[in-house]
Amino acid sequence: MQRLGVLWLVVFISLAGFGITTIPFPFVAEALVASDFWKTFGGAGVFSLFQLLATPIWGRCSDAYGRKPILIVSTAATVIAFVWLAYASTLESLLLSRAFGGIASGNLAAAFAYATDVTDNRNRAKGLGIVASAFGIGFAVGPPLGGLLGTMDGVPSMHWPALASAALSVVALVGTIFLLPESLPKELRKPLRRASDALHDAAPAADALPDAAPAAAPGRTVLAGLRDNPVLLGLVTASLFVAVAAGAMQSVFQFWGRDLFNYSLRDIGLHFMVFALFSAAGQAGLVGPLVKRFGEQRVSLGSIVGVACGLLLFAVAQNDAMVWAAICIFGLANGLFLPAITSLVSFEADAGSRGAVMGMFNASSSAGRIVGPALSGPIYFKLGPAAPFVISALLAILGALFLSRVRARDGR
Numbered sequence: 001m002q003r004l005g006v007l008w009l010v011v012f013i014s015l016a017g018f019g020i021t022t023i024p025f026p027f028v029a030e031a032l033v034a035s036d037f038w039k040t041f042g043g044a045g046v047f048s049l050f051q052l053l054a055t056p057i058w059g060r061c062s063d064a065y066g067r068k069p070i071l072i073v074s075t076a077a078t079v080i081a082f083v084w085l086a087y088a089s090t091l092e093s094l095l096l097s098r099a100f101g102g103i104a105s106g107n108l109a110a111a112f113a114y115a116t117d118v119t120d121n122r123n124r125a126k127g128l129g130i131v132a133s134a135f136g137i138g139f140a141v142g143p144p145l146g147g148l149l150g151t152m153d154g155v156p157s158m159h160w161p162a163l164a165s166a167a168l169s170v171v172a173l174v175g176t177i178f179l180l181p182e183s184l185p186k187e188l189r190k191p192l193r194r195a196s197d198a199l200h201d202a203a204p205a206a207d208a209l210p211d212a213a214p215a216a217a218p219g220r221t222v223l224a225g226l227r228d229n230p231v232l233l234g235l236v237t238a239s240l241f242v243a244v245a246a247g248a249m250q251s252v253f254q255f256w257g258r259d260l261f262n263y264s265l266r267d268i269g270l271h272f273m274v275f276a277l278f279s280a281a282g283q284a285g286l287v288g289p290l291v292k293r294f295g296e297q298r299v300s301l302g303s304i305v306g307v308a309c310g311l312l313l314f315a316v317a318q319n320d321a322m323v324w325a326a327i328c329i330f331g332l333a334n335g336l337f338l339p340a341i342t343s344l345v346s347f348e349a350d351a352g353s354r355g356a357v358m359g360m361f362n363a364s365s366s367a368g369r370i371v372g373p374a375l376s377g378p379i380y381f382k383l384g385p386a387a388p389f390v391i392s393a394l395l396a397i398l399g400a401l402f403l404s405r406v407r408a409r410d411g412r
Contacts, residue, residue, distance in 0.1 A: 004130055006179045011111055011134035013172040017165030019142020023269045024150030026254045028158050032091040040251040040377030045370050046095050050102030052366035059109030064192045067114040068182045070107055075173040077104035079166050086162035108362045116346045117183035124346055125296055126288035129339035133284035140276030147269025234406030235345050236364040241399030242304055243368020245392035246334055251373035252380045252388050260385055275331040282335030299340040304400040306333025308393040315389035
C-alpha cells in the first residue's frame, strides 16, 4: 500500500497540472481565430492523438526496462511540454506543444501496470481504483486553478496555468526519482520485440486462462491478435465508445456553459472540480465494495448506464440545479467505469505483458478522446447545444451492448 500511495501522489500531481490547462484552452484557441473543429479538438484531441501513438510504446518499454525509468523520462518530457505551452503565441505553436505533451503523457500504461504489479487478483480493482482516484482528485484541483490563473492577464491565457503545471510536474519528477521503487523484477522483463509479438503476449495462454480465446500466433497483425482474443476485443471496444462520449462532453462543456448559462471561466472550473470529485469518490470509495459484491463486469455495465443518463440530463438541462445533477451523475458513473473495466482487462495478461495490454487498453481510451473532441465542436456549432450530449449518450449505450456480449473474467 505504501508503493500505491507514492504512485498516487505522483499521478495526482501530474493530473493536477493537466487539469489546470484544460479549462482556458478552448477560449484561447477561439481568441486565436480557430475553426469550430480546432476549438474543441485542438486541446484534448491533439493531446490524445499523440498519447494514442505513444501509449503502447511506453507500455511495451516498461515491460522491457521496468516501470520507474519510463515514468521518469515521460515526466521530464511533461515539464518541457508545459513550459512550451506557456510561451506559445500562435495557434500552430499551441497545437505543437499539446502534441508533445500527449507523447509525454503516454506513460499511463506504465502507471497502471505498476499498480497491477503490486496488487493481487482479489484486490486489483480496489488498488486500481485508488490509483485512478488520483486522476479524479488531480483533475478536481486543477480546473479551479485553471479558471483563476487563466484570467490573470484579463483575457483567457495559457501562460500562468502552463507555468504552474510545469512546476507541479517538477515535483512529480522528483517524487518518482526518490520515492518510487521499481515494481517489475528483472526476471519478469521481456526484451523489445515486434508489436505483433507484444500483442501475442497480451493474449493469455490457453492453459493459464481456460475461458480465453487461443493466443495470437507470432507475426500476426494487431487486429488479428485482437480478433483471436474476443474478450479483450469486447472490453477495448466498450472502452472506446465510453471514451468518445466522455471526450465529447468534456471538450464542449466550456462553450455550452458559456452560451446557455453565461458561466465564466471560474464557474466552469468549479463544475469540472465537482465532476472530478464525484469521479474520485467512485474510484477510491465505491468501486472496491461494489466489485466484491457484483463483480467487475456488472459494475462496468451499470456505470455505462449512469454515463448515458448523465449525458441525457445535460441535453435537457434548463437551470443550474439540472446542470449540477448531471455533473454529479456523470462524474460518479465515469469514475466507477475506469477501474472496473481496467481490472477486467488486467486479467487478460500475465505480469510480464501487462504493460503491453494496458498500453493497448489506454490507447483505445485515447482514441475515444480523439474522436469525441473532433465531433463535438462541429456538432455543437452546427446542430445545436443538445446534439453532442444526445449522440454521446447513444454511443455510451452502444458500448454497454458490446460489453454485455463478452464473457469476461473477474477477481471474485
